[in-house]
Amino acid sequence: MTRSARASIGAVRRSFAPWSDPAAVPLIRFEGVTKRFGEAVAVDDLTLSVYEREFFCLLGPSGCGKSTLMRMLAGFEEPTAGRVTLDGRDLAGVPPYRRPVNMMFQSYALFPHMSVEDNIAYGLKQERLPRGEIAARVAEMLRLVKLEPMARRRPDQLSGGQRQRVALARALAKRPRVLLLDEPLGALDKKLREETQFELIDLQERLGTTFVVVTHDQEEAMTMAHRIAVMDHGRIVQVATPGEIYEQPRTRFIAEFVGDVNILEGEVAGRTEAGLWMIRSPLSSEPLVIDDPDESLATGTRVAVAVRPEKIRLHETPPAAATANVLAGEVWDIGYLGDWTVYRIRLPSGELIRLSRANASRFVEQPVGWEDRVHVSFAPDAGVILTA
Template sequence: MAQTVFAPWDDPTQRPLIQFKGVTKRFGEFVAIDNLTQDIYEKEFFALLGPSGCGKTTMMRMLAGFENPTEGQILLAGQDMAHVPPNQRAVNMMFQSYALFPHLTVWENIAFGLKRQKMPRHDLDERVDEMLRLTRLSKFAKRKPHQISGGQRQRVALARSLARAPKLLLLDEPLGALDKKLRQDTQFELMDIQEKTGTTFVIVTHDQEEAMTVASRVAVMDEGSIIQVATPANIYEAPNSVYVADFIGDVNIIEGAATRTAEGYDIAWAEGQPPFHAKTPVVLGNGGPAYLAIRPEKISISAEKPDDAGNTVRGRIIDIAYLGNISTYHVEIPGGTMIKAQSANTRRLSRRSFTWEDEVWLSWTDTAGIVLER
């Protein structure tokens, strides 16, 4: 049976769970969020991604009710949140510090919010046990936070946040304190738990790999605005601007002048050199520079000039970064432009084909590059 793709944002009959409508947030003269409109749907794992100071945490704090918009509206399930205090919203927030009570056991930490809600004892026991099972913490129930690992503390904070069954869970850099390997494992656990509970998650992160791994959609932010919102695959393969292409993953950006062709554009990039070709449905505005964005893994490197590639250029290897499974070659092409090309390390190091100062050919297909105008 074919699996249905989760994409409520493409379905006009779906009503968003969260709506930002023309939201601006100022702190004195500083504009933290600038006239932002964005929908987030139920059961989404939505990532706010951007550099420090881009406004992502301010967006989250407004959702939680810790800040109010200066202008515009934030709706949750159709209700304007303007005068709803944080403790009366169906929203929970999980902080980077986890903020666990050190003197309480894991079980008591998870039960804390439910006790304050005056949940009947039988229901409370059942709910805490369910959360312990969900986060695989049952055997640690009687331990204190200092007796468990960082990854387990992170799961306790998650279990406590989910215990009250919020419509929306906000996660502020939730994996920032974990080491790389544990972070990667925990990302998959987060996705699994989000899927099992069906809770809408909004995560704030500056780690693009994390956003690309966990999110159903990623919003790339800069200076209080959302530059692009799309699925991780579309953000990577079809960025809408040089900023997004450059922010997500490794990329080569070649500046030049674009001339329209039958199938796309020719990009003149250096005097006396043949133009690069790009097949694209994108239509650029007239005049001004154009940019060709090509991911390093889409560029082949060879000793001989390939016959069948859409684009070829000669260059010299200046640097090599060996990353275990792949090597990245920094190749200088005419005019002094540096191009990064990647190849998988299927052979032992001693049998590698290329080394520093080698003259090589770089090549890529006409559809590998993306043409952008800003």
């Protein structure tokens, strides 16, 4: 892809936000959907909207209901209650093969005895499209996923990443309105998974197809999605952009599930003259001061303060008296990750604070070593107050 094309994709993604337009009509709508399997509730009275051309991600731990939700959209399961609509049409009773939806499974489910091009053509042949149109679409898909030289190979002659692209091409060949991807990158190694994430972003923007992805991988969701719905026990906990999910988690569950985080327990002690919340914590002799927009907190309310490791500063000597939110401790663990170094600082209470520093320059020895006495601090706007 040329640099100018990539730049234009970036501009499209930055400006794409139909959910913020009151006049925008969702392409997919779950309305009060519940799904029970016997006594077990997999999806619990869930309402959710997905917009055309959106790269949407359902994120959550195993068993939270995300795959069940996708299967109801695909037509493999029917809701126990509520309804699912696509482009305003109620999908109740519509079989999977009659829905403008296609699904790419985690296992890829390629036919081992067929070549790459025959795998891609399979669904088109089932629809009895003219031979010339099938050949044209297969050629288009091979170009799209950069597998033209592999057209005559069988799946067992391909790498894991190549098999993944064949499955993607087969799913896209029928030109669905919506492409469903169930843990699509789970079988790939870390480096290939990271590369493929950006390939999927570029592909989705070029095609304009609505993608709905199920994953439990937070990094995958944060990288690819326009918006993320975080699920827990069959319910939507928060729907927002990746930045909002990470920087402004609505609950403690989200803060802990998405990325690394420190949770500092305390209670509200009032406000400063500057309007910052003061949080009395057993970890500090002075109240923590937090810049949080919540106006509803009452003095004495038990809360938790969430602080991401990269937002905590490490001081080898005591910081200036005006520095906010200072805690003293000793270095308990050090993890060198190449681009980052992770420290765990043990406070006098026994609590461990995790912080990370970017390795912006080369060095031979760590500037801070095990068991060194240090101080850590974080700015008032680095913390998020959680009441749930």
